[in-house]
Amino acid sequence: MDKKVIIFSAPSGAGKSTIVKHLLSKFSCLEFSVSATSRAPRGQEEHGKEYYFFSTAEFEEKIRNGEFVEYEEVYKGSYYGTLVSEVERIWAKGNIIIFDIDVKGGVNLKKLYGENALAVFIQPPSVEELRNRLVGRGTDTPEAIERRVAKAEEELTYSDKFDVVLINDNLEEALQRAEKMVSEFASR
Numbered sequence: 414m415d416k417k418v419i420i421f422s423a424p425s426g427a428g429k430s431t432i433v434k435h436l437l438s439k440f441s442c443l444e445f446s447v448s449a450t451s452r453a454p455r456g457q458e459e460h461g462k463e464y465y466f467f468s469t470a471e472f473e474e475k476i477r478n479g480e481f482v483e484y485e486e487v488y489k490g491s492y493y494g495t496l497v498s499e500v501e502r503i504w505a506k507g508n509i510i511i512f513d514i515d516v517k518g519g520v521n522l523k524k525l526y527g528e529n530a531l532a533v534f535i536q537p538p539s540v541e542e543l544r545n546r547l548v549g550r551g552t553d554t555p556e557a558i559e560r561r562v563a564k565a566e567e568e569l570t571y572s573d574k575f576d577v578v579l580i581n582d583n584l585e586e587a588l589q590r591a592e593k594m595v596s597e598f599a600s601r
């Protein structure tokens with residue numbers, strides 16, 4: 414069997430987590446790739462569930478040891494990366510890996526996995542709506558929201574490097590289109 418991966422990338426607040434969670438509940442052949450990060454856990458986040466949490470020193474040690482398929486300093490001082498061990502763990506079970514990863518990481522994984530990857534860019538209807546969603550989510554300080562929105566402008570220019578652009582305006586429609594893409598990719 415092919416070792417397949419599905420990559421979801423987007424500016425923060427576009428709806429990646431919402432769409433990925435929905436797909437995981439619909440398709441038992443999908444398994445979420447838990448990333449490593451050097452940022453601190455937020456709220457109820459647990460090691461091994463949302464992320465593998467490491468100190469900056471531990472993360473840098475893993476970089477030196479070649480333990481990452483890819484990694485990025487997504488926000489200043491915060492590393493995020495995909496562990497080789499995580500990818501191998503999921504493929505060993507015969508599952509398709511689903512990634513929620515920043516746009517640069519998404520492009521790198523698409524280059525690495527080629528035809529075995531479906532790379533989806535989730536596009537918000539506008540930057541203003543992106544800001545509204547981040548405010549509505551209530552997980553970030555006003556400063557963090559402005560940082561994320563400022564970064565979004567650049568991130569939106571990456572959309573043409575993906576296989577598909579999925580506009581997340583009406584959520585129900587976006588979920589249906591996402592389901593259709595995944596089911597076609599999984600069965601091909």
Ligand code: ADP
Pocket residue numbers: 423424425426427428429430431432546547549550581582583584585587
């Ligand atoms: P990301 O994972 O890309 O940062 P989230 O999935 O956390 O984004 O979505 C950000 C916020 O926007 C959440 O509060 C979510 O419920 C909301 N949201 C997601 N999709 C839509 C949509 N199509 N319309 C309105 N709100 C949405």
Ligand code: 5GP
Pocket residue numbers: 423424425448449452483484485487493494495513514515516517518519
């Ligand atoms: P957050 O801090 O909000 O959980 O995530 C910040 C950003 O890091 C999101 O855009 C998320 O997609 C990205 N991210 C999460 N895991 C990885 C990873 O393993 N590699 C890369 N390059 N980005 C990641």
